[in-house]
Amino acid sequence: MNAVIGTAGHVDHGKSSLIEALTGIHPSHLPQEIARSMTIDLGFAYFTTPDQQKIGIIDVPGHERFIRNMVKAVWGLDLVLFVVAADDGWAALSTEHLHVIAAMDIKSCILVITKADLVDERRLKEVENDSLEHFLTEMDMIPDVINVSSYTGAGIDNLKQLIIDKINNLPQREELDNQAHLYVDRVFSVNGIGTTVTGTLRGGEINVGDVLTLFPGNHAVKVRSLQSYHQQLNCAQPYSRTAIGLKQLNRKLVTKGSCLVAKPQAITMSTDWIVQLNPNFSSFLKKQSIVEVALGTAHVLAKCYVYAEGKLARLQLVEAIPAFWGQPLLLIQHGGSHIIGAGRVVWLQSIDTKKRNQLQSILADLSINSANRLNAQIMLQLAVNGYSQQKKGIAPPLNTLTFGPWWITPETKNSLKQQCDDYLNSVVHMASAEELARITGYPIALIELIAEEACQAKQWQKIDGNITTVSQLQDSKIPANQQQLLDDIAESGEQGYDASKTTIVGIRRLLRSLTEKQLIVPTENDLFFTREIYQNIVCKIMSNRKLSQRFSVADARECTGLSRKQLIPLLNRLERDGWVKRVDNEREVIKEFSC
Structure with missing residues (x-):
């Protein structure tokens, strides 16, 4: 099973050296990183399992100043190697990194105590016990623990096997979407290829020649080339580090934080969000404040308004970034590096004032986690709108009708049909599906299904692309003002x-x-x-x-x-x-x- 894992932990606790010992590849790629022996940006390496699967490893910076780069890596990780040096023990940024992992709801962790060759058994036990107490406090879990030395190689083979075993027994992965998507963490130009982006591919495969959609901008882009772990590919598999060469794309249109998706409907671009806050990570949020929003590999400033007794927050972003419903996010102190809030995006569109109180009540109590995200989204849409698009692998919800590619409550379907009838039977008499969608506020696809059903039942009729009721056609009388105008035209x-x-x-x-x-x-x-x-x-x-x-x-x-x-x-x-x-x-x- 392919996977992407990452490191976390305090600066200078041996994360980069650990990756080099595991893979034979030093993850640093910036000259200043090598000169300072400190990771600044994300680093990348990989190793191949005995069954030829690839395990990608992201090396994250440990220094407080680069916490944002650390956050960029976390969104796409299947497992975290949490590194604590045996000689230094648990440190300040160890807590901050654990805070990020817990807030992003990552459950698969291995506690790796490095530099084991520098201390005795008693010290190793002290560091292990202290670290496990922090895991219990922050994450309510006890991770697997292993002692290693990157210098002597002790424990490295055992760690590699433990990683493979954990990956092969991962619980069902949480996906932002069930089709291919990738948040960009690097972008550059390659001679002969053009604009190239890298990131962690999730959700589904990508093939050379596929047309993806780039956000922001909603640009259709064609895949010219694919590379993963230094190999040219015709098909890139999910859960791998992937470089995508994009055909005829202006380099200025893509940045870190951009998102490539196979299904553009899954993405929403909006500057007005409602977030369901995680109470364990949001006690430092003020009622009103300026925060930095970290989501995927994107970062943006926003005004934050906490309400509903601290359960929800409204975020007004200074610019729209691509987001999926239910996606985890972090709130970082503006001008600082501390995580002051966490939660999930639960609303990404304008709010009908008539439904505001109902929406607040539903969002505040909605249960969302990695296992039920799609179910929760469907329940929300049914509760607020009365309809939801069908999702692959999800059983039809109770008390709903299957209506084309939709699930809809009987009450909503009847109400929509009645609203259309009322409009058509008014002075309008005839309207297009687009007009009915605008008047009722429902998707045009639903209107077209209602029209198809009503025409089959001989209640409606389509004439030159417009819809009218059969009763209107059967009624030969027209209003007096229309008759007068008709007479004038005839004259x-x-x-x-x-x-x-x-x-x-x-x-x-x-x-x-x-x-x-x-x-x-x-x-x-x-x-x-x-x-x-x-x-x-x-x-x-x-x-x-x-x-x-x-x-x-x-x-x-x-x-x-x-x-x-x-x-x-x-x-x-x-x-x-x-x-x-x-x-x-x-x-x-x-x-x-x-x-």
Whole structure:
């Protein structure tokens, strides 16, 4: 099983040396890191298991000033090697790093006591007991413990086998999405390839030639090349460190914190979030404050407002960053390096004022963890909206209907149908699916399913892409104001009714209603004809004309007696209706008309 693991622990406790002993690769890649013997940015290495699986290892900086770089690594880890030096013992930043791991809900840890060759057994036991007390306090767990020496090699093989055993017995992985996604932690240009990004790939595989979506920006990008652990690939597997060469992508469009996804619908770009706070990690948050939000590999400042008795916080970000629902995040002290809050993103869109109190109550008590994140999201959507998109591997919730790719409550489905009926039976009479979606506030995909079902039941009917009720079609009566306008249009005859010269109040709505009822025909320049008159004019123009025959405006004028003012809009309408096509200054018949 492929996996990506990482180190954590105080500065100078031997994390980089441990990785080199495990893999034979020194993870430092910056010259200043090697010169100062201190990790500054994320470092990377890997080893291959006996069954040829790759275990990637991320080396994180231990110094307080680089805590943000440490946080960037944690989002995609399957297991943490928590490093404590035997000679120094537990230190200040050990607590801070454990705080981050606990807040990000990472359960798989190995306590690695390094530099075991420098102390005696009694000291090793003291460091182990002290470290385990911290794990119990912060994480309510006892991790596996192993003593090693990177200098002599003692314990390294045992640690490698323990890592393999832990990876092979991992609980079900928490995924932000069940398709491929990668938060960018490095970006650079490669000659002959172009813009290249690296990160931890999760959720699903990526193939050369795949089209992904880059956020921010919602840019469609094509995968030109793939590399993982120094090997060129046609297919990159999830749970691996992956470099992706992107075709024809401007280097300026991607930065650390950008996110590549196979399914763009899973990502939300918003500056207004609601976060369910973890009470164990948010006691230092003030009612109102400026904080730094760390999510994925992105960092952004935000105004933070704590409410609902400390259970929720509203975050107003200075700029939108890509986020998944239920994603863990950390809140870092603005201008400092301390973790002052943690939680999960539970709302990423505008809030209907009518539902605000209901939403607060639901979000405050919603149970979200790594095992039930998708179920929790569905329950929230059903409680607030009454519908939810189906999720792979999730059983249909109780008291819902399966409706196309959706789950919907019977009450919501009936209410949506009634709202559409009411609108269609008003003065509007006919509307597009897009208009009904805008009026009701429901997704257009749901409206289209409702329309399909209603048409099959012969309750609705589609005419020229618009929807109307059958009862409207059966009712031959029209309102008096519409009848008066229809009479005026009929009186205008073949000259047409020029709507631009009328002073009738609400003329646009009346014309639209008559058009939707197919009683009149609109043309360009606000010229309208009754359907009967329009058919008569078309008959005069098209009579006895054969397929591919061409005629001029003068020919049409000769057979109708109309001026160019009427003919040009009428000929353009003929073209729009598919009877003719324009060829230079003439029209060519593409469908024969039967009078």
